[in-house]
Amino acid sequence: MTLLTDSRRAETATPIHELLAERWSPRSFDPEFVLSDEAVTALLEAARWAPSAANFQPRRFIVARRGSEAFQAVTDALSEGNRPWAPNASLFVVAIALTEDEKGTPYRWAEYDAGQAIAHLTVQAHALGLHVHPMGGFDAEALALAFDLPEGAVPISVNAIGAAAPAEQLPERYRSRELAPRTRLPLEELVVVDA
Numbered sequence: 419m420t421l422l423t424d425s426r427r428a429e430t431a432t433p434i435h436e437l438l439a440e441r442w443s444p445r446s447f448d449p450e451f452v453l454s455d456e457a458v459t460a461l462l463e464a465a466r467w468a469p470s471a472a473n474f475q476p477r478r479f480i481v482a483r484r485g486s487e488a489f490q491a492v493t494d495a496l497s498e499g500n501r502p503w504a505p506n507a508s509l510f511v512v513a514i515a516l517t518e519d520e521k522g523t524p525y526r527w528a529e530y531d532a533g534q535a536i537a538h539l540t541v542q543a544h545a546l547g548l549h550v551h552p553m554g555g556f557d558a559e560a561l562a563l564a565f566d567l568p569e570g571a572v573p574i575s576v577n578a579i580g581a582a583a584p585a586e587q588l589p590e591r592y593r594s595r596e597l598a599p600r601t602r603l604p605l606e607e608l609v610v611v612d613a
């Protein structure tokens with residue numbers, strides 16, 4: 419882990435697993451860093467083995483390495499706020515929820531199951547010394563069009579994955595956010611019943 423990551427560590431009331439305490443979402447990625455195929459496979463295996471409702475696994479992934487046409491297509495769909503930094507990542511993984519089966523019956527937990535998969539991928543990424551920055555800021559319709567997604571296949575998040583780099587390489591407007599303290603609501607507010 420980089421020094422930067424050490425300084426981003428979560429403050430917790432009691433110790434939690436290092437991977438969870440150290441996980442954070444950088445905007446500064448090393449534009450030269452190339453992910454090995456083995457690492458990409460490990461990320462996808464972590465996503466594959468995440469739980470899902472009734473084991474239906476209503477999630478699919480677009481995997482786009484930097485330099486590929488697919489990577490450019492994902493970049494083009496990013497919001498103005500994400501496009502200046504996210505393409506320095508080594509890889510985009512787009513999580514897609516299959517919201518219905520072939521007969522049109524809804525998969526009620528499709529978005530949840532897609533999120534679970536990315537959560538597992540994220541922890542695996544950190545175990546490999548990588549970082550993940552999830553993004554909701556993108557044009558889902560443009561992505562669906564670019565990748566010819568079928569009806570009911572909804573892009574949920576674009577995840578920038580790579581090696582974190584110093585905040586100084588970011589455009590000015592992102593730098594202070596990169597270094598700002600990480601905060602969360604207190605447990606007392608999150609836990610509505612603690613019997």
Ligand SMILES: Cc1cc2nc3c(=O)[nH]c(=O)nc-3n(C[C@H](O)[C@H](O)[C@H](O)COP(=O)(O)O)c2cc1C
Binds near residue numbers: 441554
């Ligand atoms: C579903 C989702 C959508 C997000 N969308 C964006 C985004 O479009 N742009 C961005 O910079 N960060 C985005 N984030 C990152 C969050 O802002 C970030 O996770 C949060 O501030 C907590 O910071 P941490 O991940 O470093 O703990 C998103 C996160 C999630 C889970």
